[in-house]
Amino acid sequence: MKKIFKFAIFIFLAFACPILIYYGEQKIKDVEEVPSLIEHQYELEQSFLSDIDNYSFDNPKVILNPYEISPLSALVIFKTNDLTTPTITIKGKDELSTYEHTFTQDNVHMLPIYGLYADTENEVTISISGKEKKLTIKTDPLPENFILSTKVTANKDKLNDDLYFFTPSSSGYTAAYDVNGDVRWYLNDYFIWDINRLNNGHLLLSSNRLINNPYYMTGLVEMDLLGKIYTEYSLPGGYHHDVFEMPNNNLLVASDNFDSGTVEDYVVEIDRTTGEIVKTFDLNDILPTDAAQSENWASYDWFHNNSVWYDEKTNSITLSGRHMDAVINIDYKSGTLNWIIGDSTNWPSEYQKYFFTPKDENFEWQWSQHAAMITPEGYVFIFDNGNNRSKNKDEYIDAKDNYSRGVMYKIDTNDMTIETVWEYGKERGSDYYSPYISDVDYLEYNHYIVHSGGHSIVDGKVSNSPAGFSNTDSLNSITTELLNDEIIFEIELPTNNYRVEKMNLYSKDIYSTGIGKSLGNMGITKTDGKRKLILFSKNGDSILEKYNISFTKESDRLVFTGTFTKEDKVSIILNRMSSQKNYNVIISKKPYAAMCVDLFNEDSNSDSITVTKYINDLGLHDRYEIYLKINGKIYKMNKAVTFK
Numbered sequence: 001m002k003k004i005f006k007f008a009i010f011i012f013l014a015f016a017c018p019i020l021i022y023y024g025e026q027k028i029k030d031v032e033e034v035p036s037l038i039e040h041q042y043e044l045e046q047s048f049l050s051d052i053d054n055y056s057f058d059n060p061k062v063i064l065n066p067y068e069i070s071p072l073s074a075l076v077i078f079k080t081n082d083l084t085t086p087t088i089t090i091k092g093k094d095e096l097s098t099y100e101h102t103f104t105q106d107n108v109h110m111l112p113i114y115g116l117y118a119d120t121e122n123e124v125t126i127s128i129s130g131k132e133k134k135l136t137i138k139t140d141p142l143p144e145n146f147i148l149s150t151k152v153t154a155n156k157d158k159l160n161d162d163l164y165f166f167t168p169s170s171s172g173y174t175a176a177y178d179v180n181g182d183v184r185w186y187l188n189d190y191f192i193w194d195i196n197r198l199n200n201g202h203l204l205l206s207s208n209r210l211i212n213n214p215y216y217m218t219g220l221v222e223m224d225l226l227g228k229i230y231t232e233y234s235l236p237g238g239y240h241h242d243v244f245e246m247p248n249n250n251l252l253v254a255s256d257n258f259d260s261g262t263v264e265d266y267v268v269e270i271d272r273t274t275g276e277i278v279k280t281f282d283l284n285d286i287l288p289t290d291a292a293q294s295e296n297w298a299s300y301d302w303f304h305n306n307s308v309w310y311d312e313k314t315n316s317i318t319l320s321g322r323h324m325d326a327v328i329n330i331d332y333k334s335g336t337l338n339w340i341i342g343d344s345t346n347w348p349s350e351y352q353k354y355f356f357t358p359k360d361e362n363f364e365w366q367w368s369q370h371a372a373m374i375t376p377e378g379y380v381f382i383f384d385n386g387n388n389r390s391k392n393k394d395e396y397i398d399a400k401d402n403y404s405r406g407v408m409y410k411i412d413t414n415d416m417t418i419e420t421v422w423e424y425g426k427e428r429g430s431d432y433y434s435p436y437i438s439d440v441d442y443l444e445y446n447h448y449i450v451h452s453g454g455h456s457i458v459d460g461k462v463s464n465s466p467a468g469f470s471n472t473d474s475l476n477s478i479t480t481e482l483l484n485d486e487i488i489f490e491i492e493l494p495t496n497n498y499r500v501e502k503m504n505l506y507s508k509d510i511y512s513t514g515i516g517k518s519l520g521n522m523g524i525t526k527t528d529g530k531r532k533l534i535l536f537s538k539n540g541d542s543i544l545e546k547y548n549i550s551f552t553k554e555s556d557r558l559v560f561t562g563t564f565t566k567e568d569k570v571s572i573i574l575n576r577m578s579s580q581k582n583y584n585v586i587i588s589k590k591p592y593a594a595m596c597v598d599l600f601n602e603d604s605n606s607d608s609i610t611v612t613k614y615i616n617d618l619g620l621h622d623r624y625e626i627y628l629k630i631n632g633k634i635y636k637m638n639k640a641v642t643f644k
Helices: 002-027 037-049 349-354 426-432
Strands: 061-064 074-084 087-090 099-102 106-113 121-128 131-138 151-154 163-168 175-177 183-186 203-206 210-212 216-223 229-239 243-245 251-255 266-270 277-282 305-311 316-321 326-331 337-341 370-374 380-384 405-412 417-424 439-444 447-458 474-483 486-493 497-503 517-520 550-554 557-564 570-576 579-585 609-616 622-630 633-643
Touching: 037 074, 037 229, 061 131, 074 121, 087 106, 163 183, 163 474, 163 486, 210 229, 210 609, 229 251, 229 266, 243 305, 251 305, 316 370, 337 349, 337 405, 370 439, 380 439, 380 447, 405 447, 417 426, 417 447, 426 447, 439 497, 447 497, 474 497, 550 633, 557 570, 557 579, 570 609, 579 609
Parallel strands: 229 517, 305 370
Antiparallel strands: 061 074, 074 106, 087 099, 087 121, 121 131, 151 486, 163 175, 163 497, 175 183, 203 216, 210 216, 216 229, 243 251, 251 266, 266 277, 305 316, 316 326, 326 337, 370 380, 380 405, 405 417, 439 447, 447 474, 474 486, 550 557, 557 609, 570 579, 570 622, 622 633
């Protein structure tokens, strides 16, 4: 009798379920899909190129912010009957803030205009064969929260017209300032971490999308100063802190292996043409993870790599481990350890042979350093943040008595000795002290930039706390350019800035039209492997407002957000006839003790936490209905998502 009953139930479900599914699908709406930035920019481009034949030298088309993320740029379009060579001039306040560039010969002219002033009727002149066309390009004001310089020192006799490009930390925009401290370029979306000029003239920055909290981005974007993206590189472990363009044009990237349970201890090389990972370096296989712990050390963030540098002469990679107070060098081919710069206290005996011995008794080690690089002379150039200046807590130096510096070490790998050949910043004391982030740059011999980017005042005193970890009275960054030990430029900004690069606006004729490329992927999102019974699920409309739930479909992933308490148990169910995928949503967050960017923290308080869950499209195909399981109850969200 029981067998007959079970068979009847089976027959009922076999016939009823397709009917129910069909009926249900009539009410199910597809999740809103937002185009990628690359797709959106291509649509914009097709629109403004559609009538190019209508514009001449005397009547050019002027498009302010053509790709919608670079407000102080413009594109001037026109055609000439003959092949001509246009020159543009963007008028500034003086000679060093006036920019001029001559383009290559053509009869179809698409001229990028960089370096406009905000909230200004900018004067731009185009010259062709002795003829001039004067344009006035009116720009919008800067955003209300934009950071303006508070102090600028400039010896203009020793400067050129390069700009200083800053990337933000606690707040602000990626922006460029001229020798007068005026803003001449910025991005109105969050592209952070390092900013580099590639050999082809484009810029390389982080993507503007998170892959994981607190600040791990999906990858990198190659763009020009108009903000047009030519290539987006996505990585399974995302990107943080630093990237290096290698001689073979590949990219050496500070990334993560989220499967390992630790972060900021993984470096990958990605093929520039395909986006594929061709080589990996896992520091868990190279270093002891529990040695030489700095104040900010954590078991999951034991190394905290904040820079990547490849040296062709030695075929080696130099990395900066903030949480070990150590700069390390590894062999590119084998991945084995070559040397370590830092105080060897609390390192295992088998690693002592990798450390250097100071030649000078007054020699000082670096602490919690950033931006390690190898100069053309073979010196190791770093920003020594100086946190505590000891491994021994009894010997810690207070922030008010501390200092940061740019320092250059000469090392001898034969006799394993080290000496200081140059430094700057110690003499400025706590006013120049930056307990996190910051940068150094080598421009040429005896011509350097030292960027103290993370100065903070808490309760009226210089603090060791990065922005976001305490209520700061004020923030500041000081960027100093030195030539033969003379300060030729200095700019102060009332915020914390991650890095700075000195670059020209016009490096090459690098603008071109066409849709950008999306390379690489973010990997397959892990499931919990359990199938859940959804037949008797509840209507999810009732919980949308309660938990502030939303779903969005990006080109390569589903994005879920909601607001929950730490006690809530939440999972996402994607269901279709032949398969089901279940994804746990982690509500509680790890207390990242040395977070360098607090900009991307999820909103949280004692009562609730707003979280985001990303489900990548890799490995998913077809259309799935969306369900949520919250505290043991399953809700049908009356939404579906399609993965192509």
